[in-house]
Amino acid sequence: MGKYFVTHIVAAGFLCFLCLGCRSSRAPEVLSEVLPAVPDYSDTTQWYTVDRQAAVDLFYVVSTETGDYTVDGHPCHYADTYSDSLRTFLLGEMKGVDDLLSGGLNYFSPYYRQCTLQTFTSDSLTALRIPLAMDDVRRAFAYYLSRLNNGRPFILAGFSQGGTAVVELLKMMDSATRSRLVAAYVIGWHVTDSDLAHTPNIIPARDSADLGVTVCYNSVRDNSCAIPLISQGNRMAVNPVNWRTDATPAILPSPLSPDTLTVTLDTATLLLQVQGYSRADYVLPLIGREGNYHSLEISLYSAHLRRNMALRAARFLAR
Secondary structure (H helix, E strand, O other): OOOEEEEEEEEOHHHHHHHHOOOOOOOOEEEEEEEEOOOOOOOHHHEEEEOOOOOOEEEEEOOOOOOOEEEOOEEEOEOOOOOHHHHHHHHHHHHHHHHHHHOOOEEEEEOOOOEOHHHHHOHHHHHHHHHHHHHHHHHHHHHHHHHHOOOOOEEEEEEOHHHHHHHHHHHHOOHHHHOOEEEEEEEOOOOOHHHHHHOOOOOEOOOOOOOOEEEEEOEEOOHHHOOHHHHOOOOOOOOOOOOOOOOOOEEEEOOOOOOEEEEEEEOOOOEEEEEOOOOOOOOOOOOOOOOEOHHHOOOOOHHHHHHHHHHHHHHHHHO
8 A cells, every 4th residue: 555644624514614604513523534645747657658659649537436445444535546456446447448549649647646436425525625636637737748748739538537637627728738739528527607717728619620629528318317416517518429519319329238329419408318228227326326327428439539539639730
């Protein structure tokens, strides 16, 4: 296991007062927890990379692959990027996404102290813990730009918690870096009015080949299956099958089942409605709902995403 640092947090009544605006007669409860060591991004073990000698990079941020665990009796709510046992799950996603999406692109994916799944059962816990995870990703991206990118154009992509990171990276991106952004993919997450207000860097994708734009989508069987934490407040979406922003249905032969799916963007809710999927639903632990296809956001559309990244990269280089 990596090194840990014991810290203390104030919980219960204080979090209720701070995050929910209510008053509590309970005295604040002080709890101890451990924080994993800060990742050093000059250490090659803190990356999964594939150098294909390509002209364009894919920088990918993994989704939530970590659950709560204890160290010497203290709870930990963040991934330890130096622990082989905990890194295994992140590495599996890194390799899987590289296989599905990169094609001929160079691939860079950092380990980071992502929040555990239990964090997302509460808005107050999410607000408390997500800044540490996002700070790691910002530091990783800064190191990538200064030491690994060598001035190449790049694509940003992230799924779920990784999608949050993509939004945060766009917020901090300066104009010189922004000029090399081929496109950003916020997969299985949301872009809110507040996000749009805080950065001009987020420009909604309108078709399959526009450049410097942000792709965003969330898939459900029907609107009742939406998970508020993931899609509530979203203000942009594009159908990753036909790359339209209207309600034109798209036919998708499922790569995961013998089904032929119909994927339609609901322009009112900005949810992708997927009809015809016959396999038993995988329900996301703790926060999931039957009929929500969050876990399939990459695998269902992988061929379309891979082709689209290649298309945008080629258009950027030709420009």
